[in-house]
Amino acid sequence: MTKYSIAVDIGASSGRLILGYLESGLLHLKEIHRFENKIIKKSEFFCWDVDALFQEIKNGLKKCKRMGIQPDSIGIDTWAVDFVLLDEQDQRLTDAVSYRDPRTDGMMEEVFKLIPKEDLYFETGIQFQKFNTIYQLYSIKKNHPEILQKAKSFLMIPDYFNFLLTGKKANEYTNASSTQLVNAFTKKWNEELLDTLGINKEMFQEVQLPKTILGNLSEELVSELGFDMKVVLPATHDTGSAIISVPEEDETIYISSGTWSLIGVENHFPICVPQAMEYNFTNEGGMDHRFRFLKNIMGLWMIQEVKRNYHDEYSFADFVALAEEAKGFKAIVNVNDDRFLKPDNMIEEIRNYCRENNQPIPSTPGEVAKCVYDSLAASYQATVAEIEMIFEKKFERINVIGGGCQNEMLNRLIAEVTQKEVYAGPVEATAIGNIAAQLMALGEMNDIMEARSVIRKSFDVKKYMPLAALMN
Structure with missing residues (x-):
């Protein structure tokens, strides 16, 4: 008999109840209820x-x-x-x-x-x-x-x-x-x-x-x-749930992309060494005593605030399109600067940072968005370099999961600045990992390996390559 599980996934701007169940060896999802936070x-x-x-x-359960x-x-x-x-x-x-x-x-x-x-x-x-x-x-x-x-x-x-x-x-x-x-x-x-x-x-x-x-x-x-x-x-x-959706590959760095960007690798023991502390990596707990060795980076919160500052005149898709049009503009801000944590006005804070650091000052919505995306990609690239230094190895791929993996421009930027293959998906990584844990508890899945196998078969993942690799 089919077992039905409800994932309640609440983020900084919204929450939802998602129904999940197994059928014919695949995991199926259905959104039941969505609400603001x-x-x-x-x-x-x-x-x-x-x-x-x-x-x-409770409203979602009543539905x-x-x-x-x-x-x-x-x-x-x-x-x-x-x-x-x-x-x-x-x-x-x-x-x-x-x-x-x-x-x-x-x-x-x-x-x-x-x-x-x-x-x-x-x-x-x-x-x-x-x-x-x-x-x-x-x-x-x-x-x-x-x-x-x-x-x-x-x-x-x-x-x-x-x-x-x-x-x-x-x-x-x-x-x-x-x-x-x-x-x-x-x-x-x-x-x-x-x-x-x-x-x-x-x-x-x-x-x-x-x-x-x-x-x-x-x-x-x-x-x-x-x-x-x-x-x-x-x-x-939520990131602990999301990481369950990442394929278990030794050469995979993950980016859980949403309000925050969490970038790292799954590990079987904590790395509490001076170099990891110097780079400010964290060892957060994961499924089955695994560890999420990662760094927490300011994520799409910046573009969410930019959208709000423009009085929601533009959609997130609009910002991507406008940023594409502003391809000649280039300015990089430190996305992890505390000034971006909760500024009165994100747009003005970005402009002030650029002004103080003698960089071009973004004047249009497209230039502001381009600055955010370029800055995020630059922070990812720096973090990837730190991970490779700590592990003393090169990683071949990056798996971007969560809502941010739908941003094709950012995915291409990540592939280009890191010179790695980028796999985008699944989008609903957090709800998927939440449901997978429930199905394991109910005896519908044996372990995380089986869960990841089912997830790989059930959801689409899109591949992005660096331009140099595409031209070879």
Whole structure:
């Protein structure tokens, strides 16, 4: 009998519920529900509206009921690092503050006074970014210590939704690893680190691995929805789910392309060496104790903000076409500069950077878009060089997955600047990986190798070659 799984995949700008099932050896997807997500200002902080998001999850499940679909399981993935704290009555002590909020400004340097930077990296293997959970929690400890004193439960965003679904608490491994509070080698919360920071380690839940069946829906939700199903932990960090869709090839570098660009390789052990720290690579947890050795790069967030600054006058496809027309324009910005994290106006910030660095200043929408795409490609090329230096080998191909893999201009740029074969697809990598984890938990797939084999057969992948290779 066919098993139906629902992937709830929530990103920075939207979320959706996607139905997945196996038929004739192929994985099939069907979008059930799509909804908006955005950062809102609540009192002094920029936050996610988790109440509205959970209502949309329920709205999507009610659509399933109306469509006559009975899901066997559900799995939730979101972005990393963000969380809520619950009191002893399981009420939220905090809003779900966004990683883009400036409350972490200066916190990384404060933490380094307690824990040397090198020690922190060698234990956790996590890239230094000012919005990591460790710095968010330290900001609360420093500015609102009364909140941490009352906190009884720490739940990351998908953990919190799972709690609302089942009444059960767990911290899923792939997302927990992004906090910079998990030991890379034991894969458990680093209690010594938490003690040093003065953060109550009792509020953290047991770390659970992807493919864990957390439980069934609460009685209250079964009554509201009219059906029951299992809640399965996929890789709840969206990139962790997306990487499941990458073919297992030793010569493959992946780029998970969306609001962020995550570029790296899958590895079977953490690489917590000085060179990896110097290049600021991360060792985030993956499926089956694998590691995502990668670097987090500012991604299509920049063009999303450019689109918003132009009052949505142009579509993403328009920006690609306009950038093609501006092919004679060339300016490169450092996409990882903090000034691009949450500027008041992305277009002006790009122009200011170019002005300050004596580069041509983009004046048209096409030139702005061309600058963004060229800058992203340049950052990818630099990161590929660093990966090859650390691994002491050349990689033959790059696999671009996620929504950004539909940008043909960017794919061609990547092939050209890296001089490598670029494979674009699958587009729905995150939802696919989420569903694959559920199907493995339900016994419909044996392991990640089988899952990847099915995924390769089920979804289209487009190939791009460097111009020199095409001419030979």
